[in-house]
Amino acid sequence: QEATAAYEKSAALDPANAGTAWRNLGIELYNSNRMKEALEPLKKATELDPKNPQGWYLLGVALVNTMEYKKEGDKFIPILQPGTVEAYQKALDLDPNDPYGAQAKQGLESLEQMGLGIQTKVKTRPKK
Known part of the structure; x- marks a missing residue:
C-alpha cells in the first residue's frame, strides 16, 4: 500500500513523467508476482506513455x-x-x-x- 501511494504521489507531482511512475509501480507488483494488481498501473502507464x-x-x-x-x-x-x-x-x-x-x-x-x-x-x- 505504501509503495502504491508513493508512486501515485510521484505521478501527481510530476505529470510529465507519470507514465514512468505508473510503469515502475507495475514493475514492482509484477516482480512481486502480483499480476492482477499490476494490471491497472500498467494500463495507466501505456495510456500516459504509449510509445x-x-x-x-x-x-x-x-x-x-x-x-x-x-x-x-x-x-x-x-x-x-x-x-x-x-x-x-x-x-x-x-x-x-x-x-x-x-x-x-x-x-x-x-x-x-x-x-x-x-x-x-x-x-x-x-x-x-
Whole structure:
C-alpha cells in the first residue's frame, strides 16, 4: 500500500513523467508476482506513455498470467484477457529490435501455438 501511494504521489507531482511512475509501480507488483494488481498501473502507464515498448510488453505478460480457464470435458481451455494480443503487438510494432519487442514477439508466437485460433501479425523490421 505504501509503495502504491508513493508512486501515485510521484505521478501527481510530476505529470510529465507519470507514465514512468505508473510503469515502475507495475514493475514492482509484477516482480512481486502480483499480476492482477499490476494490471491497472500498467494500463495507466501505456495510456500516459504509449510509445514505451516495456509497458506494453509487461501489460501483455500480466494479462497472460491472469487469464482464466474453462473446463470442456476433460480439458481446460485458456480464455485470454481482452487486450492481451494487442499489448504484445503494440510492443512489437513500436520496436521489434528492442528487447521488449523481441520478447513480445515470443509471447505472440506462444499464444499462436496454444491453438486458440488467434491470428497475430508477427513481423520484424530490419535493423538500421
